[in-house]
Amino acid sequence: xxxxxxxxxxLLPAVAVFVLxxxxxxxxxxxxxxxxxxxGRIGSVEGGPLTLANYEELFQPVYAQYFAQTYVLAICSxxxxxxxxxxxxxxxxxxxFAWIQKASISAIVGLMxxxxxxxxxxxxxxxxxxxxxxxxxxxxxxxxxxxxYINFVILAGLLQYSIPMSILILIGAIKNLNPRLTEAALSxxxxxxxxxxxxxxxxxxxxxxxxxxxxxxxxxxxxxxxxILGRGRILFISNLIxxxxxxxxxxxxxxxxxxxxxxxALLLILVMSRLAxxxxxx
Amino acid sequence: MNVLELKDVTKKYGGFTAVENVSLELEPGKxxxxxxxxxxxxxxxxRIIAGFAAPDGGTxxxxxxxxxxxxxxxxxxxxxxxxxxxFPHMTVAQxxxxxxxxxxxxxxxxxxxxxxxxxxxxxxxxxxRYPSQLSGxxxxxxxxxxxxxxxxxxxxxxxxxSALDAKLRLELRIELKEILRSVGAxxxxxxxxxxxxxxxxDEVVIMHAGKIVQRGAPTQIYQSPASKLVAEFVxxxxxxxxxxxxxxxxxxxxxxxxxxxxxxAKSPPSDxxxxxxxxxRPEHIELMDSAVTEAPRxxxxxxxxxxxxxxxxxxxxxxxxxxxxxxxxxxxxxxNVRKIPGLAPGQCVRVLxxxxxxxxx
Amino acid sequence: MLSTKExxxxxxxxxxxxxxxxxxxxxxxxxxxxxxxxxTAIIAVTALFLLFPVVVTVLMAFDARDYIGPFPPTxxxxxxxxxxxxxxxxxxxxxxxxxxxxxxxxxxxxxxxxAALAISWMSPRWRxxxxxxxxxxxxxxxxxxxxxLLMFFAAFNQVPVFLxxxxxxxxxxxxFTIRMTLVGLAGISQTLREAALSxxxxxxxxxxxxxxPLAKNGIAAGxxxxxxxxxxxLTISLFMSDFQTYTLPLxxxxxxxxxxxxxxxxxxxxxxxxxxxxxxxxxxVLGLERAxxxxxxxxx
Numbered sequence: 010x011x012x013x014x015x016x017x018x019x020l021l022p023a024v025a026v027f028v029l030x031x032x033x034x035x036x037x038x039x040x041x042x043x044x045x046x047x048x049g050r051i052g053s054v055e056g057g058p059l060t061l062a063n064y065e066e067l068f069q070p071v072y073a074q075y076f077a078q079t080y081v082l083a084i085c086s087x088x089x090x091x092x093x094x095x096x097x098x099x100x101x102x103x104x105x106f107a108w109i110q111k112a113s114i115s116a117i118v119g120l121m122x123x124x125x126x127x128x129x130x131x132x133x134x135x136x137x138x139x140x141x142x143x144x145x146x147x148x149x150x151x152x153x154x155x156x157x158y159i160n161f162v163i164l165a166g167l168l169q170y171s172i173p174m175s176i177l178i179l180i181g182a183i184k185n186l187n188p189r190l191t192e193a194a195l196s197x198x199x200x201x202x203x204x205x206x207x208x209x210x211x212x213x214x215x216x217x218x219x220x221x222x223x224x225x226x227x228x229x230x231x232x233x234x235x236x237i238l239g240r241g242r243i244l245f246i247s248n249l250i251x252x253x254x255x256x257x258x259x260x261x262x263x264x265x266x267x268x269x270x271x272x273x274a275l276l277l278i279l280v281m282s283r284l285a286x287x288x289x290x291x
Numbered sequence: 292m293n294v295l296e297l298k299d300v301t302k303k304y305g306g307f308t309a310v311e312n313v314s315l316e317l318e319p320g321k322x323x324x325x326x327x328x329x330x331x332x333x334x335x336x337x338r339i340i341a342g343f344a345a346p347d348g349g350t351x352x353x354x355x356x357x358x359x360x361x362x363x364x365x366x367x368x369x370x371x372x373x374x375x376x377x378f379p380h381m382t383v384a385q386x387x388x389x390x391x392x393x394x395x396x397x398x399x400x401x402x403x404x405x406x407x408x409x410x411x412x413x414x415x416x417x418x419x420r421y422p423s424q425l426s427g428x429x430x431x432x433x434x435x436x437x438x439x440x441x442x443x444x445x446x447x448x449x450x451x452x453s454a455l456d457a458k459l460r461l462e463l464r465i466e467l468k469e470i471l472r473s474v475g476a477x478x479x480x481x482x483x484x485x486x487x488x489x490x491x492x493d494e495v496v497i498m499h500a501g502k503i504v505q506r507g508a509p510t511q512i513y514q515s516p517a518s519k520l521v522a523e524f525v526x527x528x529x530x531x532x533x534x535x536x537x538x539x540x541x542x543x544x545x546x547x548x549x550x551x552x553x554x555x556a557k558s559p560p561s562d563x564x565x566x567x568x569x570x571x572r573p574e575h576i577e578l579m580d581s582a583v584t585e586a587p588r589x590x591x592x593x594x595x596x597x598x599x600x601x602x603x604x605x606x607x608x609x610x611x612x613x614x615x616x617x618x619x620x621x622x623x624x625x626x627n628v629r630k631i632p633g634l635a636p637g638q639c640v641r642v643l644x645x646x647x648x649x650x651x652x
Numbered sequence: 653m654l655s656t657k658e659x660x661x662x663x664x665x666x667x668x669x670x671x672x673x674x675x676x677x678x679x680x681x682x683x684x685x686x687x688x689x690x691x692t693a694i695i696a697v698t699a700l701f702l703l704f705p706v707v708v709t710v711l712m713a714f715d716a717r718d719y720i721g722p723f724p725p726t727x728x729x730x731x732x733x734x735x736x737x738x739x740x741x742x743x744x745x746x747x748x749x750x751x752x753x754x755x756x757x758x759x760x761x762x763x764x765x766x767a768a769l770a771i772s773w774m775s776p777r778w779r780x781x782x783x784x785x786x787x788x789x790x791x792x793x794x795x796x797x798x799x800x801l802l803m804f805f806a807a808f809n810q811v812p813v814f815l816x817x818x819x820x821x822x823x824x825x826x827x828f829t830i831r832m833t834l835v836g837l838a839g840i841s842q843t844l845r846e847a848a849l850s851x852x853x854x855x856x857x858x859x860x861x862x863x864x865p866l867a868k869n870g871i872a873a874g875x876x877x878x879x880x881x882x883x884x885x886l887t888i889s890l891f892m893s894d895f896q897t898y899t900l901p902l903x904x905x906x907x908x909x910x911x912x913x914x915x916x917x918x919x920x921x922x923x924x925x926x927x928x929x930x931x932x933x934x935x936x937v938l939g940l941e942r943a944x945x946x947x948x949x950x951x952x
Contacts, residue, residue: 016770023767023786023826030819031789034800041803093698096691111940115931118940120702122927124884126904127920131705134712139912141708141723165701172698189376195363196341196370197390198441200680202687207389211380230793232887233901237908247795251890254799264803267796278791364680 035271042264063265072249072266076273079245082160083228086167087221090175093168094220098179099209103188114180117173128169129237136162138240159243166234171224178223182216183209218285225277229270246270292355294319294477295340295445300349302335309335311501312349317445322471322478324492324509326485328524332501333481337447340479341368354444364393369443369476373450375434377422383409383433384418390441408436412470428459435467439474446476452487464490485525489513497521519652522570528650529576529621531569543591543646550617554593556649568652573624575648578611581639591646597621599638609634613642706924713917732918739915745903752814752899753882756821761875763822764829765867771830772837783834787827794887797823802891813897820888825881829874835942836870837863873938876930883926 043059066072101113120128134140138153146153186209194204210217232247239245244252246266253263295317302310310332317323325333338344339351342363351358358366369390377386387405396404409415412432422430431451438446451467452460468491471478480491488495489509497505497512497520505517516522523530536545536553543555546569554569581596597613600620604610611634613621621642634640708723716727736742771782789797801820805811840863848858886901893902907916934940 016773019766019770020782022763023830026763026819026822026826027786030801030804030823031797034804035796037803037807038796038800093694096694097698100691100695115935115940116703119927119931120706122880122931123706124901124920124923124927126884126886126901126908127709127923128705130904130908130916130920131709133908134917135705135708141712144722169702169705172702187374187376189372189374190378192341192343192363193370193372193376193378193437194389194393195343196368197437198364198367198393199389200364200393201362201684203393203680203683208378212378226791230795232793232795233905237905247793247887250795250799254802254891260803263799267793267799270793271796274791274793362681362684 038264038267040264041260042268044261046259046261063261064269066262067265067269075244075246075249078243079229079231079247082164082167082245083225083231086164086171086228087224089164090168090171090224091217091221094172094175094179095210095213095217098176099183099205101176102180102183114177117176120169120173121177125170125233129166129233132162132166132169133237136165137238156242159238159240162238163235163243166238167224167228167231170227170234174223174227175220178220179213179216182213182219185216186212214288215285218281218288222278222281225281226274229274229277292319293317293352294354295479296350296352297336297340298350298352300336300339300346300351302332302339302344303347308501310339310346313498313501313503314349315496315503317477317479319477320475321493322468322480322491324488324495325479325481325498326488326495326524327483327498329483331498333483333498334449335501336498337449337479337481340445341370341447342366367394367441367443369438369441369446371431371434371438371446371448371451373453375422375430375454377430377434377437379422381421382418383414383420383422383425386422386433387437387440390437394441396441404440408440409433411439411474412436413466427455428463431455431463432466435470439470439476442474444477446471446478448478448480450482450484451480453482453484460487467491489525497524499524516650519568519570522650522652527573527622527624528570529573531571531619533567533569534565535567544651546651548617548619550615550619552595552616552619554595554649555591555646556651557591557645557647570650570652571644571648573610573622575644576621576623577643578613578623578625578634579641579643580634581641593642593644593646593649595621595642597640597642599634599636599640601636602634613640615642709917709920710924712914713921715914715917732914733922735913735915736918736922742900742903742907742915742919745898745900748814748817748897749883749900752817752821753879755818756825756882757875757879759818760822760825760829760878761871764826764874764878765833765871767826768830768833768837769863769867771834783830786830789823790827794824794885798888798891801888805892813892813894816892817889817897817899820892821882821885824885824888825878828877828881829871832874832877832938833867833870836867836873836938840866869937873934876934876937880927880930 042063043061045058045060045062101110104110135142136153137143140153143153146158152158190208190212191204194208195201199207229245230247231245232251235243235245235248236251239248247270250263250266250270253259253266293316295315297313297315300310300313301308313332313336315323315336325336327333335344339346340353342358342361342365346359353366353368378389381389384402384405387408388401391401391404405418406415409417412435414429414432414436417425417429417433422433425433431454435451448467452464455463464487471491480488482488482491489512492509495507495509495512496503499520505512505521512521513525516525522528531546531548531552531554533546533548533554536547543557546554546556546567548554548569556569578599595615597615599611600614601612602609603612607626609625611623611625613623615621623642711724713732714728714730715725716729716731717725718731767786771779771786774782798820801816801823805816805819844862844866845858848862849855853861884901885899886905889899889902893899904916904919907913931940
């Protein structure tokens with residue numbers, strides 16, 4: 010069985026990198042999260058007693074608020090991007106002109122490949138407090154320094170990611186769908202709207218759930234977007250973890266938040282993929 | 292009144308003309324086959340009738356009403372797709388009921404109508420199944436029931452049997468014909484399969500390169516094809532390139548093939564004196580052992596000497612390939628009713644066929 | 653037979669009459685027109701929303717004024733690009749980022765290709781499991797990976813910053829190279845390999861003459877994704893960098909937060925150019941559609 014063993018050897022470099030730089034570090038975070046924080050010290054006390062205090066702390070309303078903030082905006086951006094992405098993806102997937110399809114896909118892929126900082130900066134230039142739309146906002150009597158407005162700008166930042174991503178995922182899903190099914194519905198008397206509601210959408214549900222899930226994952230782990238567009242007034246969980254590390258060096262607390270965040274992220278994936286399977290069966 | 296009337300319908304895709312000046316009319320209860328190779332414009336014609344493609348020129352009337360500007364859902368046309376396009380997330384009953392829901396059938400009347408349609412296609416009791424739980428033949432029947440459930444003015448069948456295997460195809464063809472006749476559906480069958488076209492259609496329309504090249508009853512299409520194209524497409528044939536010969540006997544025209552074989556045809560000589568194509572159907576050929584019989588050489592019979600190259604028994608038929616002078620290959624089909632004595636490769640035979648069975652183009 | 657037909661027709665006729673007399677046909681069409689208008693509006697709004705900020709950035713980068721004035725710029729110039737060329741802070745970041753991206757891409761492409769090859773030989777059960785494991789960094793929040801790595805490296809004395817950055821970027825780029833190589837390998841049918849084997853080539857020869865040439869486009873596409881991801885990363889670099897060694901996104905973040913200088917806009921336009929180059933290369937090695945079908949759909 011040397012052949013089989015030499016084949017497995019090919020996996021070794023990648024596995025080594027994963028164990029060393031991913032599994033180990035996450036285990037260290039997990040370990041750290043059960044230790045006590047001593048102010049003024051970087052990292053926890055080695056060999057100190059184990060504690061759940063770092064987790065208990067998270068039940069305080071202040072922390073819950075960060076989680077709520079993150080999840081509400083992520084859910085909003087995911088839902089909005091599905092609503093906007095689906096019709097666009099449908100048009101692109103079903104257009105009879107190959108060049109339109111190629112051009113729109115190229116543009117969307119271009120947006121996705123664009124450095125996230127460039128996109129965030131572009132939004133800041135456009136919607137920021139001194140951005141090009143600021144005069145328009147003041148005419149419309151919108152306070153660009155209000156919390157609500159900052160929330161809106163962060164939402165716009167999330168949508169800049171999730172809409173193109175959702176469009177691409179949904180194009181894939183719709184292309185897998187037999188176009189004759191929609192035609193069959195039309196020839197049986199359903200209006201285009203009815204045909205989409207009864208046939209196209211139910212049959213692309215897997216793609217829709219998938220796009221929602223990807224948008225959610227991007228949204229809840231967003232870091233750069235709230236970091237810059239939030240102007241320090243609105244923080245996501247990611248930013249909170251970073252500030253634990255950079256500002257007060259409270260590693261155990263940062264670790265506990267990380268673990269909770271990770272568990273929630275994995276839970277989300279689990280629930281959504283279950284949901285996709287059950288929706289598909291129904 | 293005609294149920295369907297197409298007048299000079301033309302459809303272009305960019306620089307490509309998919310359908311050119313097609314005119315058709317169809318009487319109530321008739322079945323018309325639209326036959327042609329892929330890309331001939333038959334599917335585009337069907338999509339124009341169904342409302343999925345707008346013609347660039349000409350008019351489409353269904354039951355006297357100009358439907359050119361109507362959306363698919365505004366025409367009562369039943370469509371059976373090649374791949375059936377059954378909704379995979381709906382049960383058989385929901386599939387059949389779909390059209391009625393949107394064509395305004397009172398909700399209370401739907402279940403009984405579904406039942407009625409399913410028993411018509413002999414699928415009673417299958418209401419709760421999903422399409423994926425059905426065989427190919429059953430799926431086809433559900434699709435037919437769905438298309439017929441709204442009692443469409445006209446039923447369009449797109450390659451209805453092509454997704455089925457050969458044995459099932461014959462069975463379902465007969466059943467399909469019966470069902471269509473029993474509901475009196477005015478039908479257009481689009482197909483590239485000549486057997487399907489000839490057996491299902493009361494009339495057959497042959498299309499090529501976007502145009503109608505011949506229209507007629509199935510027997511007429513086969514026996515007197517209007518052009519070389521039609522003859523080539525419908526049925527098998529042996530072809531000779533020939534020129535007008537010198538000898539002439541009253542009522543016959545004589546031709547000489549490029550290999551110097553003389554062939555007589557009963558049809559009147561064509562206008563041009565140049566090259567013609569002669570067509571002889573394999574079924575019209577008799578083979579005789581040349582050692583046993585000297586060929587009868589009546590005026591209306593052709594007799595050519597050849598050598599048997601191959602004999603293949605295909606169940607009901609025997610296909611014999613004969614090599615004629617000049618290495619020309621010739622196919623003869625014999626009914627396998629009894630063993631043909633002494634017909635083996637290498638055998639010298641005479642190929643006999645009547646002058647009236649020679650088609651000249 | 654006729655009776656069936658008559659029976660079928662009788663009740664349908666009643667229905668059809670009721671139907672034609674009523675309005676539904678008109679309203680169906682009206683609904684469709686509304687739908688078409690709504691879809692057109694959605695496309696227009698989305699295109700505007702996605703592209704307007706980019707257009708703003710490009711125009712502002714060419715703004716001749718030395719403050720952020722009303723849009724659009726009244727006069728155009730390339731002065732910000734001139735300033736960009738002289739900006740030592742940005743260039744130091746760019747140099748680190750470029751070196752890091754090249755090193756990471758090379759390592760990730762090699763490791764990813766080997767791993768993908770091994771994965772492609774596994775039974776479907778194992779293949780799915782191992783692939784999911786390797787793709788997990790794509791769904792884990794970057795902060796957690798960065799935070800974990802920070803603690804991991806704190807356990808050692810004085811690890812060079814570049815090495816730490818390299819390790820972090822390797823973790824986030826490996827999923828791309830593994831996945832894209834798998835895509836490339838999936839396009840190679842088993843029969844092709846068997847054909848080569850039956851023609852007398854041994855396993856090793858088959859690998860070098862059939863598998864590798866056919867998989868190389870997938871590997872190349874993976875490398876492009878890896879390069880883009882490495883150039884783009886901020887989260888992990890933030891935990892790994894120090895004042896001397898920092899990446900371009902880090903430098904830009906600092907600048908965005910601290911100044912309203914339009915040099916950043918010029919840098920953004922330069923990065924857009926880089927993106928377009930990457931896209932053209934990606935399109936030629938694998939085709940955009942094929943690449944995106946597997947590249948972006950991060951979870952599935």
